[in-house]
Amino acid sequence: MTNATHVATLLVELLTEELPPKALPRLGETFAAKIADGLKAKGLAAADTVFRAYASPRRLAVTVTGVAAQGTAKEVTEKLMPVSVALDAEGRPTPALLKKMEAKGLSAGAVAGFARRIDGKAEALFHTAVVPGAKLADVLSAIVHDAVKALPIPKVMRWGDGDATFVRPVHKLTFLHGADVVPGRVLDLDSGRTTRGHRFMSRGDIELATADAYEPTLLAEGKVIPCFAERRADIERQLLAEAAKQGARLGASKEDYADLLDEVAALVEHPTVYVGEFDAEFLAVPQECLILTMRANQKYFPLFDEAGTLLNRFLIVSNMRVADPSNIVSGNARVVRPRLSDARFFFEQDKKHRLEARLPRLAPVVYHNKLGSQLERVERLEALAGAIAAQLHGDVAAAKRAARLAKADLVTDMVGEFPELQGIMGRYYALADGEGQVVADAIQAHYQPRFAGDALPAGNVAAAVALADKLDSLVGFFGIGLLPTGDKDPFALRRAALGVLRILIETPLPLELPKLIEAAAAGFKPGLLGAEGFAAQLQDFILERLKNLLRESGRDGAVIDAVLALKPARIDLVPAKLAAVEAFRALPEAEALAAANKRIVNILKKAAATPGEPDLALLQEEAEKALFHQLIEVAPLVDSHVANEDYTDALCALAGLRAAVDRFFEDVMVMAEEPLTRHNRLALLARLAGLMNQVADISRLSA
Incomplete structure (x- = not known):
């Protein structure tokens, strides 16, 4: 090695068997970051040192610039x-x-x-x-060993006769500092300066001249793009270019193919895109089945026309670049045909039995051992969806019918093969059975929204079934005491709660959350939901999700707390109340009224008994009489605004009370010694608090 003050780029590479594709990006990022952190901790690299992560199907590597051979004494x-x-x-x-x-x-x-x-x-x-500073040669093996141990690997394996364990067998270890090999040993391998390229397009071992030559050498001699991000970007460029040549699209948006792009980028080292084709007769099968078959099973990218209709062409990302790709294309076409044939077979076979005829097969399917079978759940959903549709003045019969058939596709061959198609296939089979469009659409939409940003169920019937589905889960699992804890949410109750909130707010729907919970609970057998106070607990859980949702949207925390402190029953009215509180907060009178409200709340908490209505005859001071008369004057206006859901006008009308409130607290002793006087003043404050806090708890706005 060169002298101790030598500073150069460091390369660390593990050459392995094929790594798990879905974990590859994270493995590469963690491996690189841990090594860079280890070098900084030993004083061998500066705090702002730049490192570059590499991750391909058969390697994890990192280059770190400005690494010293020995740290400063x-x-x-x-x-x-x-x-x-x-x-x-x-x-x-x-x-x-x-x-x-x-x-x-x-x-x-x-x-x-x-x-x-x-x-x-x-x-x-x-x-x-x-x-003296640490020497790179003395500590590098330990740094890499620690980085390997820190990788997010759920299960390791052992290979050969050694004791080393890793997610896959490791064949080579490279430590290069500039042009020098750093001696070291990790995973029973001694470090060297050689690597290997593409399995078929590269020669054997490749000697690396320097650490800085790693990436260009692999590209030129090894036919490998080692950087995951660059390889992914290259694949996407090729896909988009070839799709454009075909006059087609990869999907409605990047989100349609992003996950597949990540996976494919982790499967190939030298990506090349080719066009494949399947028989147009398969297009008679619902396109969702064909799309899922191609993406999930074959890792192909389906092509669509401008209207979003599936074409009988697809794109293949091959790990080989050849002059004549005909064998690759025809081979992939042969492979996909049996898969598409299976999908067609499942579709045709499933259509031979009506959805309604499948309902008895749901009886032995356990939903949860304490909550009964899927058939029992369907019966609950049918009643609850009908009740919700009635509140919305929707088609009750259609909502009940959709709920009755919503889970029937779970026992079809197609959904058995592709669980991701539940709901989607139910819609197709419902239409094939002659069910109405509204019913069929509601069957598919009742799972929505499935994730953040997903579409909401359209129409009152679909919304009723979707709410019934989510509320039944929430009430059922809360009712038997199975709540989410920490990061664990095995029954996806947080997602269900967010779905309920989005449907109520964004549709919007004039439904009261406590009554929805009560209606869902009524569908369960008496005594089954034994968890004490679960309904209130569930309402708090949903409101807490709402608080997080609003904060993520950029709303002010104090405004959110003020509105949600009253535990609003009508979730659809929350946005208007938030806007009203924000407008009120901008008024010059807001801070003083909020502080007064906070003072009132604290005084009333200490009161021995709940005060009734204030009596004008018992008022003594001019300040309390003035406040009483202003309350009498403004109360009908505020109540009218609240009843008409004009929350901003209601709160703004309260601003006129500031002078009277300030004078009251300056001139009046609330806790007077005479009991009747004291009780009457408390009643006056309670009346004021009740008027001010109809929209939100204004005291929460006080600093």
Whole structure:
């Protein structure tokens, strides 16, 4: 190796068998970051050192710029012991000090160089020494070993006769610092300067001249694009270019193919895109089946026309670039045909039995051992969806019919093969059975929204069935005490709650959350939902999800707390209340009224009994009389605005009370000694608080 002050780029590479594709990007990022952090911790790289992660199907690697062969020496001062213990009465070192010095390799004469300083209340001896910086050759193996141990690998394997374990067998280890090999050993392998390229398009071992030559050498000689992000971007460029040539699209948006693109980028090292084709007769099968078959099973990219209709062409991302790709294309066409034939067979066979005829087959399918079978659940959904549709003045019969058939596709061959198609296939089979369009659409839509940004069920019938589905899950699992804990949410209850919230808010629907929970609970057998207070607990859980949802959308935390503190039953009215509180908060009177409200709340909390209505005859001070008359005057206006859902006008009308409220607290002793007077003033404040807090808890706006 070169001299200790040598600074150069460091390369670390593990060459392996094929790594798990879905985990590859994270493995590469973690491996690179941990090695860079380890070098910084040892003083071999600066805090702002740049590193580049590499991850391909058969390698994890990182290059780190500006790595020193040896870190900078440092002065280290260490407390030895108190002077009273270290030196005798004549100032000579005691045996205790001599033993300490011997352990540190210090001669007896070193005592003269020890510093004496006050440490706490006593004087102590301190020794300062120059500690040489860490050597890269001494610590690199340990840094890489720690990085390997830190990788998010759920299960490791052992190979050969050694003791090394990793997610896949490892064949080569490369440590290069500039042009020099750093000696080291990790996973039973000694470090070297060679790597390997593409399995078929590269020659055997490739010798790397320098660490900086790693990427260009792999590209030129090894036919490998080692950087995952660059390989992914290259695949996407090729896909888009070829789709454009075909006059087609890869999907409605990038989200349609993003996951498949990630997976394919983790499967190939030298991506090349080719066009494949299947028989047009397969287009008679619902396109969702064909799309899922191609994407999930074959890793193909289906092509669509401008209207989003599937074409009988697809794109293949091959790991080979050849002059004549006809064998690759025809081979892939042969492979996909049996898959598409299976999909067609399932579709045709499933259509031979009506959805309604499949309902008895749901009886032995357990939904949850405490909550019964899927058939029992269907019966609950049918009643609940009908009740919700009635509240929405929708088609009750259609909602009940859709709910009755919503889970029947779970026992079809197609959904058995492709669970992702539940609901989607139910819609197709319902239409084939002659069910109405509204019913068929509601069957598919009742799972929506399935994820953030997903479409909402359209129409009252679909919304009723979707709400019934989610509320039944929430009420059922809360009712038997199976709540989400920490990161664990095995029954996807957080997602169900967010779905309920989005449907109620964004549709919007004039439904009361407590009544929806009550209606869902009524569908379960008496005594089944035994968890104490679960309904209130569930409402709090849903409101907490709402709070998080609103905060993520950028709403002010104090405004959110003010509105949700009243536990609003009508979730659809929350956005208007938030807007009203934001408008009120901008008024010059807002802060004073919020502070007064906070004071009122605290006073009323301390009251021994709940006050009734204030009595004008018992009012004594001019300030309390003035406040009473203003309350009488403004209350009908505020109540009218609230009843008409004009929340901004309601809160703004309260602004006129500020002067009267301020004067009241300046001139009136609320907690008067005379009981009737005190009780009447508390009643007046309770009336004021009730008027001010119809839209939100205004006291939450006070700093």
